[in-house]
């Protein structure tokens with residue numbers, strides 16, 4: 175274990191609302207952004223979330239369709255071959 179561990183795509187998807195709500199510590203946010211800078215899938219996901227919020231003017235966990243969330247997680251799993 176090396177102190178600072180990388181976030182997984184799954185974790186990013188789960189905490190994206192915290193990020194958008196500003197409910198993270200600066201350290202958590204740094205890790206989150208570090209993952210995004212290296213992961214197109216999550217960067218895309220965040221962009222979609224932002225667009226949704228812009229259109230609806232609000233942010234609720236329920237607004238992420240469960241099915242879409244599951245598809246994303248499946249896709250992420252496919253990319254990770256470690």
Ligand SMILES: [Zn+2]
Pocket residue numbers: 182183184186209213215216217
């Ligand atoms: Zn990712």
